[in-house]
Amino acid sequence: MKTNQMAVKAAEYEIITLPSGLTVQVRPMPGYSSVHAVYGTDFGSIDRFFTVDGKKVVVPEGTAHFLEHKMFESDEGDAFSLYAKTGAQANAFTSFEKTCYIFTATSQIDESLDVLLGMVGKPYFTEQTIAKEQGIIGQEIKMYDDSPDWRMLTESMRCLYSAHPIRDDIAGTVESIAQITPEMLYDCCKAFYRPGSMVLSVAGNVTKEQVLAACARAGLDQPVQQAPKVERLMPADCAGVAQSSSTLYMPVAKPCFALAYKEKPVAFGDTRRAILCDMISELICGGMTPLYRRLYDSGLVNPEFDGDFMSVRGAGCFMFSGESSEPEKVEQMIWDEIERLRREGVDEETFTLCKNQSYGSLITDLGNVEDTASAMNAAFMKGRTLSDEIAALASLTKQDADEALQTMLLRENCAVVHIYPAEA
Amino acid sequence: MERKQIGNGAYITVLDSQKFNRCRITLHFQFPANREQATAAAVLPLVLERGYADCPDMTELSRRLAKLYGADLAVDNAVNGGNRILTVDIVGICDPFALEGENLTQEYLKIALGVAFDPYLVNGVFDPEAVQIEKATLAQRLEAEINDKRSYCVRQARRKFYGSSKAGIERDGYLEELPALDAAALKRVYDEILRTATVDVMVQGANAQLVEKAVLQRLSSIDRAPAALEPATLMPRQECRHYTETFSDLVQAKLCMLFAASETLNGEKLEANRLAMALFGGSVTSRLFLNVREKQSLCYYCGSSAGVMGGVMMVDSGVEPKNAAKAEQAILHELDQLLHGPITDEELEDCRRGILSSMESVEDTLSGVENWYYMQICRGEELCSPAESRRRLLAVTKEQVRQVLAGYSLSVSYLVTAKEDAQ
Numbered sequence: 001m002k003t004n005q006m007a008v009k010a011a012e013y014e015i016i017t018l019p020s021g022l023t024v025q026v027r028p029m030p031g032y033s034s035v036h037a038v039y040g041t042d043f044g045s046i047d048r049f050f051t052v053d054g055k056k057v058v059v060p061e062g063t064a065h066f067l068e069h070k071m072f073e074s075d076e077g078d079a080f081s082l083y084a085k086t087g088a089q090a091n092a093f094t095s096f097e098k099t100c101y102i103f104t105a106t107s108q109i110d111e112s113l114d115v116l117l118g119m120v121g122k123p124y125f126t127e128q129t130i131a132k133e134q135g136i137i138g139q140e141i142k143m144y145d146d147s148p149d150w151r152m153l154t155e156s157m158r159c160l161y162s163a164h165p166i167r168d169d170i171a172g173t174v175e176s177i178a179q180i181t182p183e184m185l186y187d188c189c190k191a192f193y194r195p196g197s198m199v200l201s202v203a204g205n206v207t208k209e210q211v212l213a214a215c216a217r218a219g220l221d222q223p224v225q226q227a228p229k230v231e232r233l234m235p236a237d238c239a240g241v242a243q244s245s246s247t248l249y250m251p252v253a254k255p256c257f258a259l260a261y262k263e264k265p266v267a268f269g270d271t272r273r274a275i276l277c278d279m280i281s282e283l284i285c286g287g288m289t290p291l292y293r294r295l296y297d298s299g300l301v302n303p304e305f306d307g308d309f310m311s312v313r314g315a316g317c318f319m320f321s322g323e324s325s326e327p328e329k330v331e332q333m334i335w336d337e338i339e340r341l342r343r344e345g346v347d348e349e350t351f352t353l354c355k356n357q358s359y360g361s362l363i364t365d366l367g368n369v370e371d372t373a374s375a376m377n378a379a380f381m382k383g384r385t386l387s388d389e390i391a392a393l394a395s396l397t398k399q400d401a402d403e404a405l406q407t408m409l410l411r412e413n414c415a416v417v418h419i420y421p422a423e424a
Numbered sequence: 425m426e427r428k429q430i431g432n433g434a435y436i437t438v439l440d441s442q443k444f445n446r447c448r449i450t451l452h453f454q455f456p457a458n459r460e461q462a463t464a465a466a467v468l469p470l471v472l473e474r475g476y477a478d479c480p481d482m483t484e485l486s487r488r489l490a491k492l493y494g495a496d497l498a499v500d501n502a503v504n505g506g507n508r509i510l511t512v513d514i515v516g517i518c519d520p521f522a523l524e525g526e527n528l529t530q531e532y533l534k535i536a537l538g539v540a541f542d543p544y545l546v547n548g549v550f551d552p553e554a555v556q557i558e559k560a561t562l563a564q565r566l567e568a569e570i571n572d573k574r575s576y577c578v579r580q581a582r583r584k585f586y587g588s589s590k591a592g593i594e595r596d597g598y599l600e601e602l603p604a605l606d607a608a609a610l611k612r613v614y615d616e617i618l619r620t621a622t623v624d625v626m627v628q629g630a631n632a633q634l635v636e637k638a639v640l641q642r643l644s645s646i647d648r649a650p651a652a653l654e655p656a657t658l659m660p661r662q663e664c665r666h667y668t669e670t671f672s673d674l675v676q677a678k679l680c681m682l683f684a685a686s687e688t689l690n691g692e693k694l695e696a697n698r699l700a701m702a703l704f705g706g707s708v709t710s711r712l713f714l715n716v717r718e719k720q721s722l723c724y725y726c727g728s729s730a731g732v733m734g735g736v737m738m739v740d741s742g743v744e745p746k747n748a749a750k751a752e753q754a755i756l757h758e759l760d761q762l763l764h765g766p767i768t769d770e771e772l773e774d775c776r777r778g779i780l781s782s783m784e785s786v787e788d789t790l791s792g793v794e795n796w797y798y799m800q801i802c803r804g805e806e807l808c809s810p811a812e813s814r815r816r817l818l819a820v821t822k823e824q825v826r827q828v829l830a831g832y833s834l835s836v837s838y839l840v841t842a843k844e845d846a847q
Contacts, residue, residue, distance in 0.1 A: 002524065003523075004522070006521055007521055010445065029443075030443070032443060032788050033784045034781075034788045083708075084774035084777065084778065085777070086777070087777035087778055089778065090708075106785050107780075136718070136724065139676065139724030139742065142724070143724050145676070146573055146674060146675050146676055147572075148571055251570065251674060252570070252571045253569070253571055254567060287486040288487045289483075292483075296482075296557070296561075299564070302561055302565065303561070323571075353487055354490070356490055356491060356492075356494065356523075357490045357493065359494075360492075360495070360516065361494055363445055363521050364494075367445035367446050368789060423672060
């Protein structure tokens with residue numbers, strides 16, 4: 001694939017490491033009105049076991065997500081009320097391996113940055129505020145319990161992994177979050193909310209000087225006295241899948257299915273492999289493939305049928321999921337297609353088209369303020385930049401995909417999950 | 425910003441897109457909803473999206489779009505009060521980003537026009553095999569509507585609210601009518617839409633003159649007779665009707681409350697309505713968020729929104745099944761407090777700032793810009809920039825907010841809950 005100099009230039013942005021250890025990424029976007037900021041830490045739901053300065057910490061399921069909620073509170077009130085004074089729209093999210101705090105604003109950017117850096121830098125927890133949050137998060141957990149997609153993801157992970165915390169629901173359970181104490185939350189903050197493990201990514205109508213000045217106001221331009229020594233502990237998992245199948249019953253109209261494959265996670269900074277893995281599911285069952293056409297035209301799947309790759313610290317998986325009145329038939333067709341591709345190799349033209357598609361997607365991110373800041377942040381957490389992604393994509397060949405298929409998506413590493421309609 | 429008439433019931437609006445690295449071409453076909461044609465109108469987008477005369481094969485079309493660096497083609501139908509909108513839009517990266525110097529914009533135009541005006545036909549009607557497949561796809565979608573209980577609850581509430589009025593005609597058609605629908609009937613509905621719809625072409629980043637010329641050429645072969653569009657819907661006020669539907673194994677109940685509007689909002693009242701929604705339940709500084717969710721912990725989500733063309737205000741929430749009645753009372757109490765209790769300057773200004781900021785960021789995405797102006801077209805208004813709306817919003821008073829909220833009266837309350845808790 002050729003390289004477009006305009007794209008290469010568009011993907012460039014400044015990355016600064018401050019004396020405190022905080023990484024700052026800024027991409028000014030001329031002509032845009034808004035600013036999007038993402039302040040993230042590589043602490044997610046899977047980080048349940050770790051040591052801080054030699055002290056072993058074990059936290060219940062759902063702690064990272066719980067902490068995300070609590071971070072909006074301080075002894076001066078909640079951050080939403082502070083953002084209301086700037087007009088910024090704020091939010092946050094927790095995934096398996098990170099937690100991010102975000103805002104979008106068009107004015108009073110300096111003030112909004114101050115709120116963002118202040119709320120995350122000054123944790124404030126009491127028994128009372130924790131108890132109140134347990135009620136709200138309990139409702140959130142119950143909402144996920146009714147979602148077939150969410151239940152499918154969690155159940156698939158439980159089939160693939162015997163001990164890795166990817167088995168746990170990101171939000172935890174009503175029972176697990178009841179065990180959370182202020183001390184646990186302070187331990188998590190000490191370990192993962194220090195400047196050295198955080199990255200601030202800002203894009204849009206903003207300058208580097210503005211962002212750095214905000215960091216200075218928050219004291220993040222100063223060296224940290226003594227960074228704690230943190231070690232993540234991951235329980236050892238079984239070699240193959242924990243269980244090869246599982247069945248749930250829910251109030252759904254027709255059966256839902258998932259084929260999940262346990263895979264080695266992508267190493268930090270291995271951009272080529274990460275992009276290749278993202279392309280492989282598209283090569284197997286994307287809209288351009290003969291398999292998708294056969295499944296769709298025979299009414300075995302609907303447009304929501306999808307294949308995805310996911311990689312987190314210590315765990316990885318491919319997952320093909322959808323709704324079908326004949327899930328076993330779909331599963332057999334996916335297995336057969338993977339075997340055929342392993343045997344015959346992927347189609348050269350389809351591979352090139354997939355690369356084109358991925359290139360378009362990378363360019364698209366760069367034209368949107370929110371997507372740009374989010375993509376910069378996500379790339380940093382994976383040990384790469386957006387320029388690295390464009391370069392890695394350009395270097396991928398059909399041979400890379402063919403080789404990968406020899407070691408990935410093996411039948412013995414596959415688990416099947418079904419959700420069948422419960423009786424009304 | 426100008427919406428220029430280019431033909432009988434056909435218009436083009438060219439929107440500034442210089443800063444973007446993508447371009448977009450959209451064709452909107454708006455027509456009065458018709459009960460008899462609803463199921464065909466629901467199948468139509470699925471069939472059109474499969475391909476067109478020059479590229480009849482669905483997989484080939486996917487590959488063509490991938491070759492254009494993953495250009496995104498979408499064909500959809502939408503509800504606008506008593507009218508329906510069939511939309512064909514394509515969006516993709518701008519020419520300078522192409523790796524081989526291709527003229528991408530020209531290809532986008534070919535595809536959009538092909539899909540909208542030159543469908544793949546077999547013996548003068550849509551391909552019967554494609555129609556059969558897409559009927560099955562739609563049937564699956566209709567059957568699966570109970571999977572997402574939140575949207576299911578809203579749909580059920582709307583059904584009760586609109587009854588047999590035009591605004592209540594199902595966007596996704598009627599399951600029981602699908603078996604009888606054939607390729608010829610579908611073609612008749614398609615022809616009727618092309619003949620009677622008001623056509624709005626929105627162009628961002630493509631050669632507008634080229635687009636205009638090409639659209640006019642296609643329209644010239646159609647015996648156009650644009651139909652008068654339905655005015656905004658106003659449902660009669662009536663005593664609130666309560667409905668409860670139960671499911672086994674449901675963990676969280678869903679409550680949807682629909683309020684009938686007393687008048688069609690326009691001009692300054694639209695801005696007052698925006699502020700009223702932010703204050704009542706449309707923001708994190710709203711009464712519903714702060715009091716019903718945060719203070720009383722009655723709901724995980726609880727928000728309000730208004731549909732001007734549908735003459736409705738909606739509050740939907742996810743609640744603990746045993747707290748559903750309490751949540752409904754709490755929601756009504758917050759509305760009553762806004763109408764008759766004090767509104768502080770601080771909360772009003774907090775909400776106003778949030779909307780002003782959102783309005784300013786509208787122009788940062790292609791879809792944001794297009795939606796902003798097309799929604800005004802749908803409401804039959806003169807085009808007004810986000811900057812002008814911001815000026816009007818700045819002038820909205822507490823009294824105007826109260827007047828807008830006073831115009832809504834609760835008409836339907838629909839609860840989807842656990843069977844065990846309802847017994």
